[in-house]
Amino acid sequence: MDRGRWSCDARAVPDYYRDLATDYHWIFPDEIVSFPGVIGGTSIESREFIQSIVDALPPGAAVLDCACGIGTDAMALAHAGFQVTATDGSPLMVAEARRRLPGGVELLACRWEDLPATLTGRFDLVLCLGNSLVHAGSHKAMVAALSGMRQVLAPGGTLIVDSRNWELLYRQRPRIVAADRVRERDGVRSTCVYVWNIPDALDEPCLAEIVLLLEHPGGVLTHRRYPIDFQPFTPAELEARLAEAGFAVTGSSYHPDRGRYAVTAVAARSPVS
Known part of the structure; x- marks a missing residue:
């Protein structure tokens, strides 16, 4: 996870x-x-x-x-x-x-x-x-x-x-990866986006920012951002x-x-x- x-x-x-x-x-x-x-x-x-x-x-x-x-x-x-x-x-x-x-x-x-x-x-x-x-x-x-x-x-x-598959990820080097659909729970709609910062070498750790775009009742938009690093x-x-x-x-x-x-x-x- x-x-x-x-x-x-x-x-x-x-x-x-x-x-x-x-x-x-x-x-x-x-x-x-x-x-x-x-x-x-x-x-x-x-x-x-x-x-x-x-x-x-x-x-x-x-x-x-x-x-x-x-x-x-x-x-x-x-x-x-x-x-x-x-x-x-x-x-x-x-x-x-x-x-x-x-x-x-x-x-x-x-x-x-x-x-x-x-x-x-x-x-x-x-x-x-x-x-x-x-x-x-x-x-x-x-x-x-x-x-x-x-x-x-x-x-x-x-x-x-x-x-x-870290080798594939480092080869493809995506920058922004969004969820395939908007999810709605308890009246809130959310889109999950991974923003990747991938270095050149596989032995170097990379960073992903998990960004949640949230639409609340009444159309109010907020976001929350969670940076996490990985050692592939x-x-x-x-x-x-x-x-x-x-x-x-x-x-x-x-x-x-x-x-x-x-x-x-x-x-x-x-x-x-």
């Missing part, structure tokens, strides 16, 4: 979603943010790939959404009958998720590297969706985040991580860091001409040293 660099480096970087949390729903269409939701809805280009993994789970399997944001994926998984735990590094996002999620979902504010010390259960499936891992920051922090996810997997469990990685770098964290990659929906992709992985016998 493009959720700010709050996780493994949370002590050193700001929680970008502290302010964005209450407006975050505007990024998604109604069917994703409204009950019962859509499994994999925050990673819509990989939805079928994600659904195929979910379909293989036994009924009532234990699932962790460790980048839950405002709770959209966790809501859909709970509705499908899974035993869902939802965590997010942003306390304000967790507060928004609490408003949407049913009472049976355990919900906690937790950084990725703190998952093993915070959660007592182990999970058949761990999800890190919404382009969240890009906010881990450094190489070292990203490996620490993935290691935390591995340690809470049950034996034979699966991790699903998704990402923007390539699919090869993701797979290498998964290996460092003790995973073996088992599948991918990556295509060089698609804007997003997801990767599945299981715990390997030992991390890459």
Whole structure:
């Protein structure tokens, strides 16, 4: 969900979603943010790939959404009958998720590297969706985040991580990307616009300004602006860091001409040293 660099480096970087949390729903269409939701809805280009993994789970399997944001994926998984735990590094996002999620979902504010010390259960499936891992920051922090996810997997469990295709984005270098339609909720109409500032090299972070154009009852127009930075990685770098964290990659929906992709992985016998 493009959720700010709050996780493994949370002590050193700001929680970008502290302010964005209450407006975050505007990024998604109604069917994703409204009950019962859509499994994999925050990673819509990989939805079928994600659904195929979910379909293989036994009924009532234990699932962790460790980048839950405002709770959209966790809501859909709970509705499908899974035993869902939802965590997010942003306390304000967790507060928004609490408003949407049913009472049976355990919900906690937790950084990725703190998952093993915070959660007592182990999970058949761990999800890190919404382009969240890009906010881990450094190489070292990203490996620490993935290691935390591995340690809470049950034996034979699966991790699903998704990402923007950063190589494609840096190649196309868009400047302004607007939502495909105006959304209306509670009498307010909104258009979501991403304004990108993309550097020349992929190893340099880029900045997106999420701008919401809001039309209130009576025709009054306002806007709200939320700057968020990203530290991109390539699919090869993701797979290498998964290996460092003790995973073996088992599948991918990556295509060089698609804007997003997801990767599945299981715990390997030992991390890459």
